[in-house]
Amino acid sequence: MSDYSIETVCQSIDRSIADQWGAISFPIYQSATFAHRGLRDSTGFDYTRMQNPTRQQLEYVVAKLEHGLDAMAFASGMAAIATLMELFSPGDHIIVDADLYGGSVRLFNEISSKNGITFTTADLSRGDYAGLFQSNTKAVYLETPTNPMMNVTDIAALAGECHKRNVILIVDNTFLTPYYQNPLDLGADIVIHSGTKFLSGHHDTIGGFIVLKDEKTDERLRLIYKTTGAGLAPFDSWLILRGIRTLAVRMDRAQENAIKLAAYLKQNRHVTKVIYPGFTEHPGYEISCRQSRGFGAMISFYVDSRELVEFMLKNVEVAFFAESLGGTETLITYPITQTHADVPRELLEKNGINDRLLRLSVGIEGIDDLIGDFERVFELYDRQ
Ligand SMILES: *Cc1c(COP(=O)(O)O)cnc(C)c1O
Secondary structure (H helix, E strand, C coil): CCCCCHHHHCCCCCCCCCCCCCCCCCCCCCCCECCCCECCECCCCCECCCCCHHHHHHHHHHHHHCCCCEEEEECCHHHHHHHHHHHCCCCCEEEEECCCCHHHHHHHHHHHHHHCCEEEEECHHHCCCCCCCCCCEEEEEEECCCCCCCCCCCHHHHHHHHHHCCCEEEEECCCCHHHHCCHHHHCCCEEEEECCCCCCCCCCCCCEEEEECCHHHHHHHHHHHHHHCCECCHHHHHHHHHHHCCHHHHHHHHHHHHHHHHHHHHCCCCEEEEECCCCCCCCCHHHHHHHCCCCCCEEEEEECCHHHHHHHHHHCCCCEECCCCCCCCCEEECCCCCCCCCCCHHHHHHHCCCCCEEEEECCCCCHHHHHHHHHHHHHHHHHC
């Protein structure tokens, strides 16, 4: 890898496919197919389901950011995870973290299970892996910090346990992005991203990534990729490329805002608990300091009544009540009816996802306006 800083890598161009005119903004190659110069003389681009220059430029940047051998860009984060599951066969067993993005839980329960893959669910942040691995265990799948409970798992420690048993470790790095965390450097084998979130950063497109470092797995996944055809379209590839150019400055500001907003919420009389890995009392604080360069811009918090939840979702003005995360605008999400609506009840209860839990993706607005927005809502609620 180059020695350039991550801020500079965000601006890099793959010189092997750069256009002849020297465009600084990588062109959108809106072409389904590519002409050959002659028999057995391809330009390297044949058909956009398989390769496209704009998508390849995006994959080049994302692979570099995650210190991977290769990255594949997909039409969504879920398309990336669904394609990844094609690596496994009936009879295979996968250990998954108990707290995951709801769509991933639905994929594993509703689709992968039907294909003969079995799952064991466990809170991997506890560091207790005894009894989880079976003779047919092929992979461990997790997010850290998790969505929405913000549990932090020690990636290096778990990678050690996996590799002793020839099991691959898959980390969904959507929440922290390569700006704050590089799971492959910590021993993970595969990194997943919802590119929809911080990487694109503007709530304007959907995309996803698989990043990996092993040549054999790459060959297999590239075959699955070109065969199943969930690759990201050229224009959306360009949008994510454009988003990544400001990744560093957006993450810096969003995190700065998150730290201040989390501190404000913590002292509010209606807020019973704030979960943010940047708090020294967070159980994963020390692991975070060791394995990440930041704590991110995601906060979960409990308020003291369901009525207040409903009131807040109706009355916020700077923040938006919406699913998703990672954009320039602050979003407030209600996991129990939105992102985690399809997660089985008992798992929700076990994880602490109840009707008083809210999740915030903090954006880059003026922090006084953001805090003021919540302060106004709390005051209105008290006065009604
Ligand atoms: C949103 C999200 C996904 C799914 O990505 P899509 O782009 O919405 O398909 C997967 N994992 C995490 C952590 C997410 O936040």
